[in-house]
Amino acid sequence: MPAKILLYYLFTPIAEPEAIRLWQRDLCELLGLRGRILLSKDGINGTVGGDMSALKRYIRKTKDYTPFARIEFKWSSGSGLDENGLSLDFPRMSVKVRDEIVSFGAPGELRVDENGVVGGGTHLSPGALHKLVAERGDEVVFFDGRNAFEAEIGRFTGAVVPDVATTRDFIAELDSGRYDDLKGRPVVTYCTGGIRCEVLSSLMASRGFGEVYQLDGGIVRYGETFGNTGLWEGSLYVFDGRESMTFGSDSAVVSQCARCGTPTDRMVDCTDDACQVRVVLCAGCGDEAPCARHAAVTA
Numbered sequence: 001m002p003a004k005i006l007l008y009y010l011f012t013p014i015a016e017p018e019a020i021r022l023w024q025r026d027l028c029e030l031l032g033l034r035g036r037i038l039l040s041k042d043g044i045n046g047t048v049g050g051d052m053s054a055l056k057r058y059i060r061k062t063k064d065y066t067p068f069a070r071i072e073f074k075w076s077s078g079s080g081l082d083e084n085g086l087s088l089d090f091p092r093m094s095v096k097v098r099d100e101i102v103s104f105g106a107p108g109e110l111r112v113d114e115n116g117v118v119g120g121g122t123h124l125s126p127g128a129l130h131k132l133v134a135e136r137g138d139e140v141v142f143f144d145g146r147n148a149f150e151a152e153i154g155r156f157t158g159a160v161v162p163d164v165a166t167t168r169d170f171i172a173e174l175d176s177g178r179y180d181d182l183k184g185r186p187v188v189t190y191c192t193g194g195i196r197c198e199v200l201s202s203l204m205a206s207r208g209f210g211e212v213y214q215l216d217g218g219i220v221r222y223g224e225t226f227g228n229t230g231l232w233e234g235s236l237y238v239f240d241g242r243e244s245m246t247f248g249s250d251s252a253v254v255s256q257c258a259r260c261g262t263p264t265d266r267m268v269d270c271t272d273d274a275c276q277v278r279v280v281l282c283a284g285c286g287d288e289a290p291c292a293r294h295a296a297v298t299a
Contacts, residue, residue: 003078034090045101049087089241121201121212126225145191154234194218223247257282
């Protein structure tokens, strides 16, 4: 069977996250799946890999739990399976309970009910996004809800990319006033699979951004819909063994090696152990490079 990866999340109240953690851990171990699942009182966020038959069983069993019945699972191709039939994209199966299923550092601001995040942006399908751009033109602002280094290898045309190293930096960025000029314009937030924008759009709305949207299903669903014929440019950074993915063999390379300038979408860790940023570096330049922040310090 082919190796596949499931990406999914759902914001919904969970009364006993620890009980759900044990159930999900046992279910994944039984099915031979690997990946990462985070749970909190506000929902679930997961990326799991394995063979397709096991993942289909995982979907059925997970949706049998009534609060998770409306999860929308997104499929992606995996790198393969090892000799034991386990995903090569993840070293292990991790299921944890956290204060947040996506770490903005603002659990007290998030409001969730059985329908999802309260006060978030209006969801736009990929087709509805194109309609909005056709109607409103350059007035529309794309706002990247990912870490800045992720946008190095791919982003929407003309997008605003906040200078954040981690998701927790967004609160300070929004409160800085740096983007107040966007409060009167239609702002479309986007991220990998949609989950970060669920929270980000609600944080923006509560700070006076009057017309906030979020790309439903994130870049993954947009790429599945339009491939490389739409408004997305380059590769998509992913947090698993693949490291990046494209939406077709004709994908443009929009990033350059930080050392020699060669077009590449290959990324390596910053050489500073305390740094969480990744750096674009071609194979010919090796595996070690400082990010821009540390390069400036050491220059």
